[in-house]
Amino acid sequence: MPCKIVNNTLYLEGSLNAATIPALLEEVNSLLKHQNPNTIDLSGVTVLDSAGVAFLDEINIRLAAKGILLYQGVGDEIQEVMETFSSLKVKVPAPERKMGFFEQIGDSIVVAWNNFYNVMLLASEVFYWGLIGIFSRKGQRKGSFTIQCSLLGTQALPILSLLSFIVGFILSLQASVQLANFGANVFIADLMAFSMVREIAPLITAIIVAGRSGSAIASEIATMQVTEEIDALKVMALSPVRYVVVPKFLAITVVMPILVMFSILVSEIGGGIIAIDYLDLSVYTFVQRSINVLTIKDIVTSFGKSIIFAWTIVVIGTYCGFQVKGGAEGVGKATTSSVVASIFAVIIWDAIFSLLYL
């Protein structure tokens, strides 16, 4: 790139564009180490684009600080491009101040409290309209409950069955090796029934529902929020909670215990295969011991906590959906948050239930 300094004038020639500027900048920098020209001659410049003007502005600021800087040989066209793309008169706002460490901690606490408060507020609204929804279908579309039962329940059955079977199979396999060492083969039925009914089936069902249905609820509501469908419902004098959330809330309340029951049965089949094949138990013994070991309290607790898990998943999914900000990225974030928060909340609930009904 031809550039030279003669008689205190920096001569630039050829194209000054994004492709040529990096090399030219190095050359000019090396020339300016030893000399301070007071004029820039652009008579040899044939092409100038915004990168070229940014380069001239940079040189201008540097040289003008050391004295008066003039341009010469500037044609009309070059002059126009310089005027359009010059950054010298552009004013931009300063970036926002970043929060300090303690400010961030304080802010997180305030945000967490506000989130908790708002979740409780939403939960109360969902429960209120849910209760009303049992007796009155006003504000809900006809058939929405059935559709949601199918979406949240029937369609979750294949994946739930497969995973429950595998978990039952693995648990039974691991336990049977230890039990066989003590000759306590028959207790595999007790162990499977106890662990599946009281703990694993409700938990695994809740995790699958959180990952599958909770995320779907969050993304559906978030998309509706982003595309102003929620606002449209409000303008039509319809409660978004009543119209969108209540059918899901009622549906999941009904289908969750059924899913848990299904999970228990399928996982027992998985465990039974090991018990019968590996530990030589008869089918009758396995089934008989499994039934005998369980009490009504175990079953009621299992189904009861599964309903609490379901409500938690719906409320959190709904909250994350309503809180969405921005466009497509916001929808993704809301979905992820709903799954993480739901699984976390479900495990906390499970710990509480374990302590209460040991």
Next chain:
Amino acid sequence: MEPVITIRNLTAQYGDLIVLENINADIYPGEITVILGGSGCGKTTLIKNILRLVEPVAGSVKFWGEEVLGLDDIQMANILRKVGMLFQSGALLNSLSIYENISIPLELHTKLPRSLIDRIIKVKLNLVNLSEALYKFPSELSGGMKKRAALARAMALDPQILFCDEPSAGLDPLTSAALDELILSLKKQLKMTIVVVTHELASIHRIADKIIFLEQGKMLFIGTLAEAQKAGIPQIDTFFEVGRF
């Protein structure tokens, strides 16, 4: 003068539905070509087919005399580096600030130092009258602001060809007129070739060197605005007559 874009017998379809049929057009350097037509006539599809965002089912598209329909991704990317596109929705990357959105092509396609990139970004945003949004995120901007930010990104590299899909939609008349002025100055000062899809009659009168009129996927006319108004094509006459008030 050689055309920068040559389109021959371009046919596009979605499934079984033919959306563009035998489009033939030449787009010349330094000209502003406006693509017109009713909603759903295939204007945006035409641009997407030219840029191969959607693959045409038949025909030929040449950029600077080079056929692009058979090019692989790397060869096509070399062509697209010289092209800018303003999408109808803006299509800004939501996870990045406006500064970062405009910075992407400059960082990835040039070896310019950060200080110059910084200046270019600020100038481009200033040109679209959006300096205050420099550090904001797309979700914090209105629809019109997003569009202007997207235009700043589209012209970050001073492309030789700029495609604008409905740049004035959703903008107030003053901002729309200022945007037209900017398009005219890009054409004049940087000798940019610009292809614009728009319905705005005022905009068409201000900026169009040539118009392409589409109806139901077929090209009814290509030529200057004056020629179009004298051509005696009922659909074009109706378009201009109904749009006037």
